[in-house]
Amino acid sequence: MDITIPRGSLKGRLTPPCSKSYAQRALAVSLLAEGESVLRNIEFCNDTLSAIRCIESLGAKVRRIDHSTLAVLGGFSPKNDILQVGESGLSTRLFTPIASLADHPIVINGTGTLLHRPMTMMIEPLRRLGVEVRDGGGYLPIEVKGPIRGGEIEVDGSLSSQFVTGLLLALPLAEEDTTLRVHGAVSTPYIDMTIDTAKRFGGKILHNDYSEFFIEGGQRYQATDLFIEGDWSAAAMLLVAGAIAGEVTLDNISTLSLQADTAICSALVHAGASVINEENSITVAKRELQAFEFDATNCPDLFPALAALAAAAEGESVIIGTKRLEHKESNRAETIRNEYAKLGIEVDISTENIMKIRGGEIHSAVADGCNDHRIAMSLSVSALRSDGAVEIKGAECVEKSYPDFFKDLERLRVK
Numbered sequence: 001m002d003i004t005i006p007r008g009s010l011k012g013r014l015t016p017p018c019s020k021s022y023a024q025r026a027l028a029v030s031l032l033a034e035g036e037s038v039l040r041n042i043e044f045c046n047d048t049l050s051a052i053r054c055i056e057s058l059g060a061k062v063r064r065i066d067h068s069t070l071a072v073l074g075g076f077s078p079k080n081d082i083l084q085v086g087e088s089g090l091s092t093r094l095f096t097p098i099a100s101l102a103d104h105p106i107v108i109n110g111t112g113t114l115l116h117r118p119m120t121m122m123i124e125p126l127r128r129l130g131v132e133v134r135d136g137g138g139y140l141p142i143e144v145k146g147p148i149r150g151g152e153i154e155v156d157g158s159l160s161s162q163f164v165t166g167l168l169l170a171l172p173l174a175e176e177d178t179t180l181r182v183h184g185a186v187s188t189p190y191i192d193m194t195i196d197t198a199k200r201f202g203g204k205i206l207h208n209d210y211s212e213f214f215i216e217g218g219q220r221y222q223a224t225d226l227f228i229e230g231d232w233s234a235a236a237m238l239l240v241a242g243a244i245a246g247e248v249t250l251d252n253i254s255t256l257s258l259q260a261d262t263a264i265c266s267a268l269v270h271a272g273a274s275v276i277n278e279e280n281s282i283t284v285a286k287r288e289l290q291a292f293e294f295d296a297t298n299c300p301d302l303f304p305a306l307a308a309l310a311a312a313a314e315g316e317s318v319i320i321g322t323k324r325l326e327h328k329e330s331n332r333a334e335t336i337r338n339e340y341a342k343l344g345i346e347v348d349i350s351t352e353n354i355m356k357i358r359g360g361e362i363h364s365a366v367a368d369g370c371n372d373h374r375i376a377m378s379l380s381v382s383a384l385r386s387d388g389a390v391e392i393k394g395a396e397c398v399e400k401s402y403p404d405f406f407k408d409l410e411r412l413r414v415k
Contacts, residue, residue: 001396003406005383010242010412013249013281016235017043017402018068018228019259021190024051024090025197026226028098028169030072031055033201035223039070041252042228046400050086054095057083074223076173078102085140087112087400092140093162096122097170100131100146109141113371121156122163128153129171129178150176150217157210158184159324164213165194172203172219180213186324187298189260196258200224229253232261234402235282236305237377239264241409242284243273244312245384248412249283260299267294267306271313291315291359300324300332303355304378307336310357311345311382319355335375339367343382343390364388373400380409 018041028051030037042048052070056062059077064070076098083099083106085091092110096119099106120138127133130149135142150171157164164182168191171178185191188210195205201221207213230252242248255262255277265282268275270292274285291313296302300321310317325332333355337347344363348356362385369376369392376395383390398405 002391002393003395004389004391005380006389007386008245008384009414010246010248010384011414012412013251014408014411015251016230016238016253017045017404019231020045020047020401021090021193021259022197023048023228024094025165025169025194026228027051027055027072028094029197029201029203029221030223031058031060031074032076032098032169032173033074033221033223036071036073037223038065038225039072040068040225040227042068042070043231045403046086047088047091050088050091054083054085054091058095058099074221076101078104078106081105082107082109085110085114087114089114089117090162092119093122093160094166094169096142096144097126097148097163097166100126100129100144100148101170101173103145103147105143105145107141107143115140121159125153125155125167129174148174150174150178150215152179154181154183156184157182158186161185161187161190164191168194168205168213168215169198171215172198172205172217172221174217176217178215178217180215182211182213185210187260187300189258189298192258200226229257232257232259232264233301234405236261236264236302237381237405238408238412239268239282239284240305240309241381241384241412243268243271243286243289243309244381245286246414247283247285249281251281253282254280255282261302263299264302264305267292267302267309270294271309289313289359291317293318295320297321297324301374303332304336304374305381307340307347307357308378308381311340311343311359311362312385313359316356316358319357320353322349322355323353332372332375335370335372336378339370339375339379342367343379343386362386362390364390366391366393368392369394369397371397373398373402377402377405380406
């Protein structure tokens with residue numbers, strides 16, 4: 001699907017979709033919990049649908065109560081010997097340790113760009129926990145055979161926190177206690193989300209400054225009724241849109257959230273946007289924007305939204321943390337540079353771990369979403385201040401996380 005976004009102004013309020021990061025974690029623990037959990041405010045994007053397929057394959061009974069509510073009857077009892085994770089990196093690294101609870105082989109496989117994303121960080125730690133692992137040279141498909149037993153292991157956390165999340169949610173069900181030492185942990189807010197989700201289902205995870213975790217074995221998760229909060233990753237795009245093209249109010253989001261991408265508020269303030277924070281909503285309005293410096297190491301999903309913000313700011317903005325972008329849906333640093341060049345914006349990634357963006361006019365162009373949902377959304381937001389319109393190829397990639405993104409953008413447009 002190709003879509004053309006004309007220049008325009010925004011004004012209005014809406015509710016962003018639920019946090020798919022929280023939703024996938026909640027679905028995973030619902031599978032492992034005793035009893036029937038109710039998950040409310042679920043958004044059925046592709047990544048969430050992948051997680052639902054995974055828990056059904058692993059034994060959960062899922063029924064839809066209404067358009068945004070699921071009932072999940074837990075019970076880990078794998079039905080299939082192949083676990084299809086789609087193109088979801090989180091589902092891959094989340095459900096591989098969970099699948100390792102089984103005492104028979106299960107193959108984890110995916111599709112698209114996920115087949116080219118490295119999974120080496122999972123292999124040796126799982127083996128040290130007693131799991132038999134057969135891998136395709138560090139990439140999917142991977143076969144695991146447990147049961148995972150617990151023990152003492154070390155994990156490289158410098159590339160992603162997702163595998164740590166999978167271990168933290170699976171290991172409470174192992175027979176033995178586990179001491180997990182994590183080197184170079186990044187995206188620690190996502191680990192906070194994992195610990196918080198486990199706690200809501202009665203699980204207990206202790207840690208020492210994210211470098212050492214203690215997980216007692218033999219725990220039992222209990223079913224719960226959980227409302228999934230709004231997604232700050234999606235909200236970031238809409239708030240930046242308000243900062244550069246009018247005024248946007250978003251409901252069901254709170255700056256008290258554990259989600260890493262609440263940090264977008266800091267970037268917006270530093271850039272000079274008007275930011276009004278209320279108890280369960282936030283409003284961002286357009287002001288004259290100035291270049292800013294921001295460290296996105298712990299919130300790498302913000303890079304595309306920050307690129308749109310920096311492109312609208314006067315001067316050269318500096319964003320730190322490009323090392324975290326290589327193994328996303330695309331190599332996001334290169335993709336941002338290449339696609340924004342088509343719009344007339346200079347993006348420099350020649351300095352290690354740093355992206356520099358010089359703000360300027362957005363020119364009409366044909367750009368490519370590069371099968372990356374966040375890139376397509378970023379280009380669409382920047383298109384609002386183009387000198388005409390921007391056509392985006394492959395815009396259907398937003399289905400991965402925010403299927404209604406383009407509809408919501410039009411709802412906010414001043415007619």
